[in-house]
Amino acid sequence: DQQVKQNSPSLSVQEGRISILNCDYTNSMFDYFLWYKKYPAEGPTFLISISSIKDKNEDGRFTVFLNKSAKHLSLHIVPSQPGDSAVYFCAARLNDMRFGAGTRLTVKP
Amino acid sequence: EAGVVQSPRYKIIEKKQPVAFWCNPISGHNTLYWYRQNLGQGPELLIRYENEEAVDDSQLPKDRFSAERLKGVDSTLKIQPAELGDSAVYLCASSGQSNSPLHFGNGTRLTVT
Numbered sequence: 543d544q545q546v547k548q549n550s551p552s553l554s555v556q557e558g559r560i561s562i563l564n565c566d567y568t569n570s571m572f573d574y575f576l577w578y579k580k581y582p583a584e585g586p587t588f589l590i591s592i593s594s595i596k597d598k599n600e601d602g603r604f605t606v607f608l609n610k611s612a613k614h615l616s617l618h619i620v621p622s623q624p625g626d627s628a629v630y631f632c633a634a635r636l637n638d639m640r641f642g643a644g645t646r647l648t649v650k651p
Numbered sequence: 652e653a654g655v656v657q658s659p660r661y662k663i664i665e666k667k668q669p670v671a672f673w674c675n676p677i678s679g680h681n682t683l684y685w686y687r688q689n690l691g692q693g694p695e696l697l698i699r700y701e702n703e704e705a706v707d708d709s710q711l712p713k714d715r716f717s718a719e720r721l722k723g724v725d726s727t728l729k730i731q732p733a734e735l736g737d738s739a740v741y742l743c744a745s746s747g748q749s750n751s752p753l754h755f756g757n758g759t760r761l762t763v764t
Contacts, residue, residue, distance in 0.1 A: 546693070576752055585655070585742055585755030586694070631693050638684075638707055639753060641693030 545569045546634050548642035556650055561619040563645050565632030568613065572634040577606060577617045580629045580644070589630075590617070622649045653677065655756035657743050663762045669731035672759045676724070676745030683720055684753060685728050686742040694742055694755075700726065733763045 547566045555561045563577075573594045578586035592599040592606045592615075599606050605618045615634075619626055627649050632642040656675040664670050676683050681702050686694035697716065699707040702723040711718065715734070720726040730737055740760050744753040 548693075551691075574750065578755075583757065585744075585757045588752035588754065591752060633693075638696050638699055641695070643691065643693050 544643075545572075546632055546640045546642040548632055548645050550645050551643070552646045552648070554648045554650060555622050557624055558621045561617075561622045561626065561647055561649065563617040563619075563630050563632075563647065565615040565617075565642055566613060567615065567634050569634070569636060570610070570613065571636050572640075574635040575606070575608060575615050576633045576635070576639070577604075578631040578633060578641075579626075580631060586631055619647075622647075624649050624651050655743055655745055655754050657741075657756035657759055659759055660757065661760050661762075663764065664733055666735055666763050667732040669729065670733050670761060671727055671729045672741050672743075672761075674726045674728070674743030674756060676726070676743070677747075677754055680745035680747050680754070681723070682746045683726050684744040684746075685718060685726070686744060686755075688740045688742055688758070690739075697728070730761075733761075735763050737761060738763045 545568050576591040577589040579589045580586040590601050590604045590606050592608050607616045629644045629646050631644045633639050658673050683700040685697040688694045698711045698718050700720045718728045740758040742758045744755045746753050
């Protein structure tokens, strides 16, 4: 039962360009959405979140967009930097947190 | 603030052997989670504690998995006996208030041979 889906297992972008990571969900009852970043051999670290009552949240180079009618979430990173290379997980909360399978972002110098 | 601490970082055991993982959450965090992450997948919840009480253990395979959180602080997750399919990274996370993000430890990578 995959309620949170990240359909792109990998993404490669050039340094300085925009990275767009996408996430789809099926349960309209989710009330809180988050993005986590994970480096190898480390646990996921919180990046940015958005409540279901909003459609955009921005924090520096990171912006999360929520389209509730489409049940779609996206993370924009502008400008992308080589240090952003990691696996990004989308997560959605109802009673507990459900995670997508992750997208591996590679930012090339 | 100190983060979520897990030990051991790595564990290799033979099938049918027991194994235990330990987690120390962030001080003051009442909610503690155990997740399992298989290769190429996202973390999947095993059990959630509110203080000492396990409030969601519906995904915990209770025939071989057990967990405890004595005194509402540290927690241990045990597998007995381990099976080959239990090979995964076991992540512990904690959170403060209900709207707070989860803070994860670095996980324990279990390999069952």
